[in-house]
Amino acid sequence: MPQLFDTYQLKGITLRNRIGVSPMCQYSSHDGVATDWHLVHLGSRAVGGAGLIIAEATAVEARGRISPGDAGIWADKHIEPLQRINQFIKAHGAVPGIQIAHAGRKASSARPWEGDHSLKDEEGGWETIAPSPLAFGNKLWRVPNEMTKEDIQEVQNAFRAAALRALEAGYEWLELHFAHGYLAHSFYSPLANQRKDEYGGSFVNRIRFAIETTQTVREVWSERFPLTARLSCSDWVEGGWTIEDSVELAKKLKIEGVDLIDCSSGFNSPDYKNYPFGAGWQVPFAEKIRHEAEIATAAVGSITSPVQADEIIRNGRADIVLIGREMLRDPYWAYRAAQELHQAEKLLPIQYASGL
Numbered sequence: 408m409p410q411l412f413d414t415y416q417l418k419g420i421t422l423r424n425r426i427g428v429s430p431m432c433q434y435s436s437h438d439g440v441a442t443d444w445h446l447v448h449l450g451s452r453a454v455g456g457a458g459l460i461i462a463e464a465t466a467v468e469a470r471g472r473i474s475p476g477d478a479g480i481w482a483d484k485h486i487e488p489l490q491r492i493n494q495f496i497k498a499h500g501a502v503p504g505i506q507i508a509h510a511g512r513k514a515s516s517a518r519p520w521e522g523d524h525s526l527k528d529e530e531g532g533w534e535t536i537a538p539s540p541l542a543f544g545n546k547l548w549r550v551p552n553e554m555t556k557e558d559i560q561e562v563q564n565a566f567r568a569a570a571l572r573a574l575e576a577g578y579e580w581l582e583l584h585f586a587h588g589y590l591a592h593s594f595y596s597p598l599a600n601q602r603k604d605e606y607g608g609s610f611v612n613r614i615r616f617a618i619e620t621t622q623t624v625r626e627v628w629s630e631r632f633p634l635t636a637r638l639s640c641s642d643w644v645e646g647g648w649t650i651e652d653s654v655e656l657a658k659k660l661k662i663e664g665v666d667l668i669d670c671s672s673g674f675n676s677p678d679y680k681n682y683p684f685g686a687g688w689q690v691p692f693a694e695k696i697r698h699e700a701e702i703a704t705a706a707v708g709s710i711t712s713p714v715q716a717d718e719i720i721r722n723g724r725a726d727i728v729l730i731g732r733e734m735l736r737d738p739y740w741a742y743r744a745a746q747e748l749h750q751a752e753k754l755l756p757i758q759y760a761s762g763l
């Protein structure tokens with residue numbers, strides 16, 4: 408029976424444990440370029456013992472950034488700074504991953520600490536694109552342009568180019584951001600997709616963008632490394648996307664060569680009242696998809712204690728756990744978890760272990 412500090416092999420990659428750092432936006436790039444902030448932010452969590460470090464949502468085109476400060480991989484200039492970070496992560500025993508993303512109708516917004524609202528053109532905002540001309544709502548008031556078939560093709564090509572740059576940058580784990588109300592989620596959920604063409608209406612039509620984007624990336628991403636997808640497994644809204652839909656989509660993504668589903672939820676509408684926030688609130692999604700779609704899963708969402716994380720792995724509810732905010736509070740969460748679970752000695756870097 409696996410436990411939190413067992414290794415985990417997926418395709419040609421072996422993680423030193425079942426702990427990943429969830430991709431978390433830092434909004435700290437200029438024109439998408441990584442800085443020393445990203446080296447220290449991600450590098451410290453590799454030193455802190457996590458097996459997998461997934462870099463934040465990284466835009467496949469400038470128009471697809473959530474905010475002007477988002478990370479980017481839409482140009483070759485982005486590669487070298489990322490290579491430097493990934494060399495450090497690998498040197499300290501962790502696997503570098505990246506989440507490639509397009510924010511769709513949630514793009515062109517201010518950083519959270521600047522108000523999280525849509526930016527006017529004169530504030531540095533830009534025209535956004537989405538399946539249908541429907542604004543997200545509330546502070547995200549900007550109405551996106553309805554994507555043409557050419558726009559769809561252009562964005563899918565951008566995902567392909569981003570995957571090639573990620574390979575060049577030394578990433579060994581690629582996650583497609585298909586969640587949280589961003590572009591792909593706004594296609595597969597009926598809440599934001601009112602199209603009448605082959606990308607809207609039926610389930611098969613609404614998932615088409617995600618399936619085609621996966622196929623496009625699969626063509627260029629190395630078979631040696633895991634290809635994963637983060638889904639919003641439920642919209643938590645009547646008439647929205649459901650966990651049963653997610654099981655069906657997961658089965659189809661598996662056929663297209665996705666190796667693991669990262670099971671999050673929500674954030675495709677401003678209506679959060681039904682969200683059952685709480686300890687491990689999304690773990691049931693990882694469990695259901697793992698068993699019913701027979702594909703590896705990551706559990707994420709308010710996983711804060713080592714015993715809680717270990718229980719998820721021991722009971723086969725997910726293959727790995729992704730730790731988000733708790734990792735922001737403590738970059739050494741993995742090492743402290745090892746201490747609590749009496750597995751610490753093997754996790755310290757030699758510079759520290761030799762001195763203790």
Ligand SMILES: CCCCN1C=C(C(N)=O)CCC1
Pocket residue numbers: 432464586587674
């Ligand atoms: C726990 C996720 C909360 C919703 N957000 C998702 C983001 C994402 N990049 O997926 C960034 C802003 C917050």
